[in-house]
Amino acid sequence: MKIEHFLEKNEIREVTIFKQLVLNGGRLSYTDMLDYLSVARASLDKDLESIFFRIQSLEDQVQINYDGQYISLTMSDEFSLPQIHQLYLNQSIKVNLVRFLFKHQEFSITQLTQKLMISDSSLFRKIKELNSYLKEFGIKIRNGQLHGEELHIRYFYFQFYSYIEDKESLMTSHSDKKITQMVQAMESSLQVAIELENKQRLNVWMLISKNRITSKEKKYVHLRELMQPYLKDPLYKKIRIMVLRYFSRYSIEVDEEEAMLHFAFLLAFPILSEHDFHEYTLERDRRAPIATMDAYIVETIIIQYKFRRLPYMLERDMQYHLSHIHTKLYFFQGDMEIYDYEGMLAKEKQFTGRDLVSFAETLIGISTNKFGIKEVENNSLLKIGLLKYISLLAIVTLKMTTILQVGIDLKMEAIYTETLNQLLILNMRHINGIHVEACQPGKVYDLILTNEQHTNKGHYGNARVYVLSEIMSSFDMKNIQTIVKELTA
Amino acid sequence: MKVIIIGASFAGVAAALEVRKKYANAEIILLEKQDTLGYIPNGLHLYWENKIADLNSAYFITEEQLSKQNIRFYLEAAVEKIHTIHKTVDYLYHGQEATITYDKLIIATGSSQLSQKISGSDGENVLKYKRRHEAEDSLAKVEASQSVAIIGAGQVGVEAADLLSQQQKQVTLIENMDYVLFKYFDKEIIQPLQQKMLEQGIDLRLNQTVSAIEAEADQQATIRFGNETVKSDVVILGVNVRPDLHFLDEHIRLHMDLTIAVDRYMRTSVKDVFAVGDCIQLAYGEEDETVYIPLVNNAVRTGIVAATNLTQPKMVFKGSLRTIGTYIFGYYIASTGMTEAESVFTDQKVKTYRQEVRLTSLPNSDTVTIKWVYDASSYALLGAQMISTSNILEKINTLALAIQTKQTLEDLHQKDYFFHPSFSQMISATNFVSWPEVRDDGNEN
Numbered sequence: 001m002k003i004e005h006f007l008e009k010n011e012i013r014e015v016t017i018f019k020q021l022v023l024n025g026g027r028l029s030y031t032d033m034l035d036y037l038s039v040a041r042a043s044l045d046k047d048l049e050s051i052f053f054r055i056q057s058l059e060d061q062v063q064i065n066y067d068g069q070y071i072s073l074t075m076s077d078e079f080s081l082p083q084i085h086q087l088y089l090n091q092s093i094k095v096n097l098v099r100f101l102f103k104h105q106e107f108s109i110t111q112l113t114q115k116l117m118i119s120d121s122s123l124f125r126k127i128k129e130l131n132s133y134l135k136e137f138g139i140k141i142r143n144g145q146l147h148g149e150e151l152h153i154r155y156f157y158f159q160f161y162s163y164i165e166d167k168e169s170l171m172t173s174h175s176d177k178k179i180t181q182m183v184q185a186m187e188s189s190l191q192v193a194i195e196l197e198n199k200q201r202l203n204v205w206m207l208i209s210k211n212r213i214t215s216k217e218k219k220y221v222h223l224r225e226l227m228q229p230y231l232k233d234p235l236y237k238k239i240r241i242m243v244l245r246y247f248s249r250y251s252i253e254v255d256e257e258e259a260m261l262h263f264a265f266l267l268a269f270p271i272l273s274e275h276d277f278h279e280y281t282l283e284r285d286r287r288a289p290i291a292t293m294d295a296y297i298v299e300t301i302i303i304q305y306k307f308r309r310l311p312y313m314l315e316r317d318m319q320y321h322l323s324h325i326h327t328k329l330y331f332f333q334g335d336m337e338i339y340d341y342e343g344m345l346a347k348e349k350q351f352t353g354r355d356l357v358s359f360a361e362t363l364i365g366i367s368t369n370k371f372g373i374k375e376v377e378n379n380s381l382l383k384i385g386l387l388k389y390i391s392l393l394a395i396v397t398l399k400m401t402t403i404l405q406v407g408i409d410l411k412m413e414a415i416y417t418e419t420l421n422q423l424l425i426l427n428m429r430h431i432n433g434i435h436v437e438a439c440q441p442g443k444v445y446d447l448i449l450t451n452e453q454h455t456n457k458g459h460y461g462n463a464r465v466y467v468l469s470e471i472m473s474s475f476d477m478k479n480i481q482t483i484v485k486e487l488t489a
Numbered sequence: 490m491k492v493i494i495i496g497a498s499f500a501g502v503a504a505a506l507e508v509r510k511k512y513a514n515a516e517i518i519l520l521e522k523q524d525t526l527g528y529i530p531n532g533l534h535l536y537w538e539n540k541i542a543d544l545n546s547a548y549f550i551t552e553e554q555l556s557k558q559n560i561r562f563y564l565e566a567a568v569e570k571i572h573t574i575h576k577t578v579d580y581l582y583h584g585q586e587a588t589i590t591y592d593k594l595i596i597a598t599g600s601s602q603l604s605q606k607i608s609g610s611d612g613e614n615v616l617k618y619k620r621r622h623e624a625e626d627s628l629a630k631v632e633a634s635q636s637v638a639i640i641g642a643g644q645v646g647v648e649a650a651d652l653l654s655q656q657q658k659q660v661t662l663i664e665n666m667d668y669v670l671f672k673y674f675d676k677e678i679i680q681p682l683q684q685k686m687l688e689q690g691i692d693l694r695l696n697q698t699v700s701a702i703e704a705e706a707d708q709q710a711t712i713r714f715g716n717e718t719v720k721s722d723v724v725i726l727g728v729n730v731r732p733d734l735h736f737l738d739e740h741i742r743l744h745m746d747l748t749i750a751v752d753r754y755m756r757t758s759v760k761d762v763f764a765v766g767d768c769i770q771l772a773y774g775e776e777d778e779t780v781y782i783p784l785v786n787n788a789v790r791t792g793i794v795a796a797t798n799l800t801q802p803k804m805v806f807k808g809s810l811r812t813i814g815t816y817i818f819g820y821y822i823a824s825t826g827m828t829e830a831e832s833v834f835t836d837q838k839v840k841t842y843r844q845e846v847r848l849t850s851l852p853n854s855d856t857v858t859i860k861w862v863y864d865a866s867s868y869a870l871l872g873a874q875m876i877s878t879s880n881i882l883e884k885i886n887t888l889a890l891a892i893q894t895k896q897t898l899e900d901l902h903q904k905d906y907f908f909h910p911s912f913s914q915m916i917s918a919t920n921f922v923s924w925p926e927v928r929d930d931g932n933e934n
Contacts, residue, residue: 177777178745181834188833214747231715237696244665246834248672249780250746250770251731253606256665256698 001133001380002337003085006094006164013037014047014054018084021064021073029070054087089164093118094130098160102208105215107144136379137334150218151261152333157208158265159336162201170207182206182246186262189242190235192276202271209261213252220257226331227260229288235280236263268327274320281319293326293367294319300366301393304359307400314399318392325388328381329371335380344387356397360389404487406436407445407463410471411452420471424449427472431481433488446487449480490515492799493578493591495568495736497521498530499785500766501597502550503792505560511796518589519555519562520580522598526562527551528621530785531645533628537652544624568598568736573759593761593799596737596749597792600730600767600783607640607728609702614710615724627725634722635659638712640699642669644815646727647686651817654689661692661719663699663712673813673824678843678860678874685818694719730783732768744770748781753805755795763798765791772808774827774835774871782809810872812889814882823885826872826892827862838865846918848879850910855879857918861898868897870921887919 004012020036021028028036034044048066055062061079065072089095093116100107100115113123127141134140137156139148146153161170183202187194194202212218230236240259247254266272267290272280284291298318302310310318345357364386373382408424410417421438428436439448445463453467454460466483468476492508494501497519505517519526529535532547541547555562563582570579571594578589602617604610616631618624631637637653639646642664654660662669668676669683686693697714702724704710709720732748742750742758749764751757753772757764766788770779787809797804814823832839842861847854855878862872873888875881891901898921906917916922 184836185833210745214745241667242833245671245830248729249831249834250744251600251729251748251781251783252746253604253729253731255606 001136001159001334003089003164005129005133006092007088008092010043010047010050011088011092013039013043014051015084015088017047017051017064017071018073018081021071022081026074027070027072030066030068033071054091058087086166090166093126095164097126097130099165101141101146102157102160102211105145109144112144134334136381148219149222150212150220150257151223151264151331154205154208154212154261154265155332156334157212158205159334161204161208163336163338170204178210179203179206182210185242185246186239190238190276192272194271195273198269198271198273201269205262205265205269209258213254213258218255218257220255220260223257223260223264223331227257227263229285230260230263233263233285233288234283235266236260239263239266264327264331268324268331270324274317277320277323278316281323289371290323290326290330293330293370294322296370297322297326297363297367300363301396305397305400310396310400314396318396321388321392321395325385325392326367326371329367329373329385333381335384337380337383339387341380341383341387345390356393357390360386360393363389401433402488404434404446404484405444406434406447406449406484407439407443408436409439409448409450409460411450423472427477428480431484434484447480447483490592490799491590492517492593492595493589494519494595494597495571495578496597496599496766497523497526497562497564498528498597498599498766498788499549500599500788500792501595502527502555503789504595504597504763504765504796505555505792506558507793507796508799509558509560512799517560519560520566520568520578520589521562521564522567523620523622524565525621526555526564528624530619531624531648532621533618533624534645534648534652536628537656544621544628547621547624570736571738571762573738573740573762576761591761594763595792595795596734596757596762596764596768597766597788598732598734598768599788600732602645602726602728602730603733604726604728607699607702607726609704609710610726612702612704612710612724613706614704614722615702615726617726619730627723630723631658636661636709636721637723637725638663638710638719638721639725639727640712641665641727641729642693642695643672643727643729644670644813646725647817648815649725649727650686650691651689654691659692659721660690661694661712661721662686663694663697663714663719665696665698667696669693669695670822671830673811673828674822674874674876675829675841675860678858678876679822681876682818682820682822685820689818692719730767734768744779746770746781754798754802755791755806756798756802763795765795772806773811775837778835782811784809784811784813786812807893810889810892812885814885816880816882819878820876821878821880821882822874822876823882824872824874825885825889826870828872828874829860829862832862832871837871839863839871840865842921842923844923847914848877848881848918849912850914854914857881857884859918861921863898868899869895870898870901881918884919891919 007015016037017033020033034041037044048064051064055064061076062084063074096116097112100112109120109123113120116123131140134156138152139146139156183199183206186202236259239262243254243259243262286292286295298315364382368382408421410420425436428434439445444461448460448463448465449468450465451468451471464483464487466480470476490512492515494504494517501519505519508515508517527548527550529547529549532544535541535547536544552562566580566582568578568580576591578591578594580587580589601619609615616627618627631653636659638661639649640663642662646662647669650660650662668679670679694714699712699714701713702710703713709722710724712719712721712724734747734749740759741762744750749757749769751764751769755763755765767783769791770781771787772778773780773782791806794804794806810826812825827839829839829841839862843858845856845858847856857875857877857879860874861870863870870888870892872892873885875885901919901921904917904920906913906920
């Protein structure tokens with residue numbers, strides 16, 4: 001699901017106008033904008049009018065001007081495009097519908113048509129549209145209620161309140177002492193330290209859990225199946241005891257599955273620190289599906305890149321990230337594409353190269369296949385899984401790349417060497433995997449650049465020596481690049 | 490002033506008596522769903538223990554005593570709906586619809602053992618006996634059975650396990666948590682009792698959540714939990730109690746757990762409507778923390794507080810410490826206030842201390858094991874647990890008072906006490922001291 005799925009066509013166009021202006025330095029001609037949107041003049045005029053109206057109240061933070069020829073955008077330093085998104089989402093009918101559903105658990109058609117001030121038929125249309133997007137989460141709005149597995153419902157709400165709804169407003173309107181207490185209890189009973197940012201994530205989850213706790217007829221069929229290999233998991237057992245004890249203090253008959261929900265969430269999102277997660281991996285059953293998958297993928301990566309040995313901490317780090325990806329794939333369905341997927345992919349490709357992307361595709365193929373996930377078109381969870389694999393591979397390859405130490409040792413008057421050193425360093429900045437500096441006495445280098453051949457062959461130790469023909473010449477630069485490639489291969 | 494009280498168990502009766510004391514002219518009417526009032530919940534245990542000759546003796550108050558106080562009561566009056574705007578109560582009286590008006594309304598409906606999660610828990614073979622008519626039914630069924638499965642190892646469940654195993658029944662006790670009586674005791678302190686249960690032949694199934702009870706008429710029931718099952722003639726439901734509040738209107742604010750939200754004066758969100766006993770949460774521990782503690786002691790005390798505040802707020806409820814005491818499997822056990830395990834739910838950092846204390850100065854003196862739970866920085870006492878083969882139950886009240894009046898461990902050093910060699914050691918058991926040789930500190934911190 002994408003953020004824009006919550007918006008209407010004209011709203012998407014309006015947001016696009018903002019985005020185009022940002023991409024074009026804040027100014028674009030009216031005709032260029034027409035071309036880009038490929039709409040009639042009347043539409044664009046209407047869109048602009050609507051924009052003026054919408055941002056009226058934010059006059060001191062964002063302004064759009066149209067002088068008859070150019071459309072231009074000005075924003076205050078602390079205002080940004082995501083806030084424009086938020087502005088539109090806040091007023092979106094679909095967002096309001098989900099909000100209402102969360103708050104009241106169920107609705108009648110009259111209740112909602114009055115609240116949203118729309119007709120019956122358009123309400124039905126909105127619900128139908130929403131349902132087509134909710135499908136990937138495995139849930140559906142029917143008879144004024146959200147239907148589906150409890151795990152999927154809570155996960156959807158979590159995505160919704162993390163990325164679509166303004167988190168601040170959720171926290172201020174719903175938060176109370178019970179939530180902080182629950183989060184704190186989680187920390188104490190699991191004996192972990194949760195960092196601030198992760199705690200906020202956990203807060204949102206707990207808020208949703210609290211809201212859902214009394215809803216009737218919750219479904220857990222799928223979750224119970226998935227949990228079978230984890231019933232003896234040490235972390236699950238601790239969570240279970242804590243959840244049962246917590247609810248024993250209230251007049252609530254809690255489902256055993258409540259603890260299972262927390263277990264899945266805690267491992268699928270970065271809540272535990274790497275350290276605490278590592279402690280858990282020492283205890284967990286290595287033959288359970290997620291642990292097996294983590295190990296399998298790590299092996300696959302090591303073999304692919306022919307790493308003989310990964311540094312200890314890097315391997316731990318990989319396990320940590322992989323486990324989040326795999327837990328999410330194992331338990332959840334659907335995802336919210338907060339970043340423009342194609343754009344991200346293009347950026348990643350630029351940065352990491354084609355090979356990496358296709359290898360990541362292989363990895364996601366392996367994990368979905370082994371978990372038995374059916375390939376459906378436009379599965380956001382898989383798309384985001386792929387992006388995460390790519391990022392992880394990028395981290396690993398970057399960290400595993402050996403940095404060549406290059407020393408410059410020019411033999412000329414000091415007044416020249418100083419400037420020429422700087423110029424050379426600047427010129428070589430774009431070459432990946434090297435560190436260039438003026439030769440430091442006593443330091444070991446992989447490559448020495450000099451302008452005079454040294455009489456003593458052993459002067460630079462084992463370092464390869466390249467004698468520059470003409471400093472800054474393209475000929476030298478090309479040769480140096482070839483040498484670097486040879487040395488890093 | 491016309492005061493309607495819904496429910497004539499401990500909370501309702503206590504409220505009625507207190508209203509009468511304060512307002513000689515008030516018209517007081519108790520509406521009770523059952524055909525009897527003043528029955529002691531789980532009076533059946535007293536009968537099984539041979540403390541009473543029959544269930545007719547399991548009453549804490551009689552109809553005559555109430556009539557003498559000019560308190561009226563309608564039995565078999567089931568409340569259907571309250572209308573807080575018009576100040577009326579609709580109820581079924583012997584099956585007939587009726588409506589009554591009120592000036593002040595006190596909701597004291599109490600609670601019952603029920604489970605929405607365990608399928609089949611409302612079946613024929615599934616017994617609960619908090620109320621009189623349930624008790625009679627259960628008594629006959631238990632007598633006719635050989636095997637009993639009890640769901641829930643709380644106070645009711647463990648007591649029943651003890652009493653029934655003494656009657657040579659084959660008892661299976663199934664509990665969600667990893668040890669029995671977890672609400673009141675920390676795991677290590679209750680171990681001797683749990684050990685004794687096993688020795689007495691109780692089939693104890695811990696860490697198990699019952700999902701279903703399946704039973705055909707005149708056949709054994711099958712109890713399902715996890716991937717296991719147990720068969721037994723009858724099943725006793727000893728799960729947590731919950732209030733039934735279907736008759737409320739939408740103006741009365743509820744908590745997340747669907748109990749009625751009240752302030753410290755027992756006032757609900759609607760003027761002139763009060764709620765007491767097992768349908769509310771109570772102040773517990775620090776500041777504004779409230780939890781659900783359905784105990785008779787709280788029912789009585791909140792009943793009195795509500796009655797006191799009927800016309801204007803005069804007395805706040807001082808909160809509950811969840812104090813309990815009982816004799817099970819040869820052990821006297823008692824607990825008050827916070828347990829160590831529960832301290833994860835508070836901001837407070839707690840420390841604990843465990844000691845085994847001789848009860849008298851005589852050579853054959855028995856001992857009591859006491860666990861003190863206290864605030865790590867202020868040393869204020871927060872909770873205490875005791876277990877002994879001698880009757881030490883009354884001592885828990887001393888410590889409950891100490892917690893309620895915010896005494897520190899240092900204060901408890903100094904607590905006054907009587908000395909008599911037959912009844913005390915050189916220092917009283919509830920005076921917190923730590924002397925090697927005199928007290929055995931079986932402590933880890």
